[in-house]
Amino acid sequence: MATISDRAICIRHWDFSETSQTVSLFAREQGLIRGLAKGSRRERSNFSGGIDLMTLGDVVAIIKPTTELATITEWGLSKVWWTIRRNASANRVAYYFADCVGRMLEKGDPHPGIFDGLVGTLDAMEDGMGEDEALLRFQWILLLDTGYRPKIDLPADSSEETLAFSAKDGGLVAPESMTGLWRVRRSTVDLLDHFASSNELPPDGAETVRRASRLLAAYLREIMGVEPSTMKLVFPDLAGGRV
Numbered sequence: 001m002a003t004i005s006d007r008a009i010c011i012r013h014w015d016f017s018e019t020s021q022t023v024s025l026f027a028r029e030q031g032l033i034r035g036l037a038k039g040s041r042r043e044r045s046n047f048s049g050g051i052d053l054m055t056l057g058d059v060v061a062i063i064k065p066t067t068e069l070a071t072i073t074e075w076g077l078s079k080v081w082w083t084i085r086r087n088a089s090a091n092r093v094a095y096y097f098a099d100c101v102g103r104m105l106e107k108g109d110p111h112p113g114i115f116d117g118l119v120g121t122l123d124a125m126e127d128g129m130g131e132d133e134a135l136l137r138f139q140w141i142l143l144l145d146t147g148y149r150p151k152i153d154l155p156a157d158s159s160e161e162t163l164a165f166s167a168k169d170g171g172l173v174a175p176e177s178m179t180g181l182w183r184v185r186r187s188t189v190d191l192l193d194h195f196a197s198s199n200e201l202p203p204d205g206a207e208t209v210r211r212a213s214r215l216l217a218a219y220l221r222e223i224m225g226v227e228p229s230t231m232k233l234v235f236p237d238l239a240g241g242r243v
Helices: 088-104 112-126 131-145 186-198 206-224 236-241
Strands: 002-015 021-027 031-037 055-063 070-080 162-166 171-173 182-185
Touching: 002 088, 002 112, 021 055, 021 088, 021 112, 031 055, 088 112, 088 131, 088 206, 112 131, 131 186, 131 206, 162 186, 182 186, 182 206, 186 206, 206 236
Parallel strands: 031 070
Antiparallel strands: 002 021, 002 055, 021 031, 055 070, 162 171, 162 182
């Protein structure tokens, strides 16, 4: 039995009783923690009035290796992102991020790079970053940090305008047969290649950014083996397994 202190984002919560919650937290140094916060909804408690979805806080928890649920003993709220609460489309994007984190990561497997990326992306949305850019940036971080960086290197002599992407192979492949492969515009690949090397996006490439975000989302779905329930809210044209 160990007591841990960490920074965390609440990615899911359920009412356990009138005064308590069961929560899923994404902690920077501990990874995913699912725990019971007894008395968290009482007005006077060690939980800042409850643990709200997609908020950042300082958590203290007792991890018991023999039980599935940790005991959450303290939660100090440190940040609320108001844009994702006031803007419906930003809200859907944030919930999609939480969904992807919960499905891509395993309990107790820390990914501080993804944690910092999620906080940074939510901060950038608070400062006015558009949803399409936020989607591209965070999905890229998630793929990169989990070892699924898409292979988008083009041969030096390639001049094809339509390329073939294989989710099974994790990137571009020779397009001898397009059966089972995804058609991808060269401009989409060029944008991702530029972003991967510079961390910058062109100011006039909004439609291409959207296509690139859509490609990463479809690739993430293949890796997860299931379609996140929030995907249809952010990428309605991908819903139901479409590519």
